[in-house]
Amino acid sequence: MSLCCWFILVALISTTSSKNPGVKVKLTQKGIEYGRQLGMASIQQKLKTIKIPDMSGKQRVSPIGKVKYSLSNIQIVNVGLPESGVTLVPGTGVRLSIGNANLSLRGRWRVKYFRIIKDRGSFDLSVTGLSISPSIAVKSDERGRPAVSAVNCAATVSSVRVKFHGGASWLYNLFKKFINRALQKTVQKQMCPLVANAISDLNPQLKTLNVLAKVDKHAEIEYSMVASPTVTKSSLDLSLKGEFYKIGGHQEPPFSPVAFSLPPQINNMLYMGMSSFTVNSAGFVYNRAGVLTLSITDDMIPKISPVRLSTRTFGTFIPEISRRFPGLLVKLQVKTVKDPVVTFEPNNATIQATGSVTAFAIQPNSTLTPLFVLNLDTSVSTKLFVSGMRLAGAVSLNKMALTLGTSYVGKFEVSSLSSILSVVLRLVVIPQVNVQLAKGYPLPAIGKMKLVNTQVQVLKDYMLIGTDVQFAS
Ligand SMILES: *[C@@H]1O[C@H](CO)[C@@H](O)[C@H](O)[C@H]1NC(C)=O
Ligand SMILES: *[C@@H]1O[C@H](CO)[C@@H](O)[C@H](O)[C@H]1NC(C)=O
Ligand SMILES: *[C@@H]1O[C@H](CO)[C@@H](O)[C@H](O)[C@H]1NC(C)=O
Numbered sequence: 001m002s003l004c005c006w007f008i009l010v011a012l013i014s015t016t017s018s019k020n021p022g023v024k025v026k027l028t029q030k031g032i033e034y035g036r037q038l039g040m041a042s043i044q045q046k047l048k049t050i051k052i053p054d055m056s057g058k059q060r061v062s063p064i065g066k067v068k069y070s071l072s073n074i075q076i077v078n079v080g081l082p083e084s085g086v087t088l089v090p091g092t093g094v095r096l097s098i099g100n101a102n103l104s105l106r107g108r109w110r111v112k113y114f115r116i117i118k119d120r121g122s123f124d125l126s127v128t129g130l131s132i133s134p135s136i137a138v139k140s141d142e143r144g145r146p147a148v149s150a151v152n153c154a155a156t157v158s159s160v161r162v163k164f165h166g167g168a169s170w171l172y173n174l175f176k177k178f179i180n181r182a183l184q185k186t187v188q189k190q191m192c193p194l195v196a197n198a199i200s201d202l203n204p205q206l207k208t209l210n211v212l213a214k215v216d217k218h219a220e221i222e223y224s225m226v227a228s229p230t231v232t233k234s235s236l237d238l239s240l241k242g243e244f245y246k247i248g249g250h251q252e253p254p255f256s257p258v259a260f261s262l263p264p265q266i267n268n269m270l271y272m273g274m275s276s277f278t279v280n281s282a283g284f285v286y287n288r289a290g291v292l293t294l295s296i297t298d299d300m301i302p303k304i305s306p307v308r309l310s311t312r313t314f315g316t317f318i319p320e321i322s323r324r325f326p327g328l329l330v331k332l333q334v335k336t337v338k339d340p341v342v343t344f345e346p347n348n349a350t351i352q353a354t355g356s357v358t359a360f361a362i363q364p365n366s367t368l369t370p371l372f373v374l375n376l377d378t379s380v381s382t383k384l385f386v387s388g389m390r391l392a393g394a395v396s397l398n399k400m401a402l403t404l405g406t407s408y409v410g411k412f413e414v415s416s417l418s419s420i421l422s423v424v425l426r427l428v429v430i431p432q433v434n435v436q437l438a439k440g441y442p443l444p445a446i447g448k449m450k451l452v453n454t455q456v457q458v459l460k461d462y463m464l465i466g467t468d469v470q471f472a473s
Pocket of ligand 2: 343345348349350
């Protein structure tokens with residue numbers, strides 16, 4: 001292969017393999033709709049801050065002549081938003097449409113005419129047939145968190161009606177049309193900026209996405225977006241990195257995510273696909289951190305078990321042990337020697353772990369004398385579940401295979417130890433692993449998000465969490 005082709009190949013590999021997300025998140029129309037409900041409350045609050053400046057001027061009114069007037073202290077009484085909807089616009093974002101909205105306001109009026117006659121009173125203002133339709137673009141910010149902004153907003157007001165109360169209100173009715181038009185313009189001009197404001201007010205919330213979530217003292221998981229969000233007719237899709245790292249020492253594992261696509265399910269608000277890459281990056285980090293290890297002593301074996309960790313038990317199968325180390329307890333050191341590997345197949349999450357088991361006789365002076373080292377290959381079935389905002393699991397033993405690593409006690413038949421090791425795995429190792437797995441790791445989350453109606457499915461190469469969401473207010 002020539003140098004030039006080699007460079008092209010390297011470039012292809014690095015661009016295609018590094019960009020696949022480990023985690024995909026799909027927000028369905030139902031999820032967007034829930035977002036609309038939350039958003040409308042904030043838009044309503046914003047519209048309540050419409051400021052109508054005082055208006056004053058002179059108007060010629062026949063047969064009176066010149067009238068000086070002023071409208072002041074105009075306050076919002078109510079904002080009605082009876083109709084709104086959201087639609088996904090493929091390739092662009094989300095279009096929000098607010099229709100038939102209304103505002104009611106109240107203020108004070110004053111007039112002066114014939115040079116000396118003054119009068120004052122109050123007025124009610126009703127603005128109806130308001131419509132506002134901003135498009136919302138969703139992008140990735142500099143740290144890979146979603147960010148929204150309003151683009152292409154249009155606003156119209158179909159009618160403004162003023163009703164004057166008190167003294168010379170008859171007078172106003174003579175030039176009401178003029179005032180109506182001025183007010184209509186003022187209101188119309190403010191709506192889009194206020195709605196745009198309400199939309200960008202979502203960004204502090206979106207910035208709470210846990211782009212780097214601490215798992216425990218060893219690991220953190222990165223959830224930053226690896227590409228801009230995409231919008232289709234039925235969903236808004238985010239591609240997140242979904243990779244475990246050692247805290248304080250990020251190192252890429254020797255494998256990368258494979259492409260996967262979420263199924264076209266739409267019943268829940270949100271779907272999250274966690275690839276086997278994500279889980280395997282955890283295996284990589286923890287194995288490297290040297291924490292996938294466990295020392296097992298006899299006191300950890302439940303009392304009811306007839307199998308005891310003693311030279312007597314092992315001596316039954318390996319006579320040299322009872323001959324050289326009579327009446328001693330045995331300690332087992334179990335540890336992984338390779339990164340454990342998870343495989344997701346439909347309805348089947350299996351972890352393969354390759355480890356070693358070293359047996360020691362515990363001398364009366366506490367010295368550990370090695371007896372033998374076994375190679376242990378295990379396959380465990382994994383059940384995955386969501387607990388709070390964490391993904392947790394529980395494993396059970398499928399298969400176990402033993403081979404001899406080193407013996408310090410002569411030749412022996414390794415298979416004769418299977419039943420002892422199987423008891424140790426089932427009664428001690430698996431329960432301890434499950435205590436750790438039950439703690440789970442954090443899922444991507446925004447603000448005070450809670451998951452409800454959650455189901456977990458295992459599919460080819462990834463697991464799928466379908467869920468509805470609630471935000472604590
Ligand atoms: C304003 O909207 C509310 C609903 O949000 C509705 O009940 C009310 O009748 C409307 N008022 C006018 C004057 O249209
Ligand atoms: C699950 O998949 C593993 C291989 O990944 C296989 O060995 C095992 O038999 C499967 N279990 C079931 C119940 O299909
Ligand atoms: C502990 O006892 C063993 C066996 O009796 C002996 O070989 C070893 O030297 C002792 N170690 C210490 C530190 O006393």
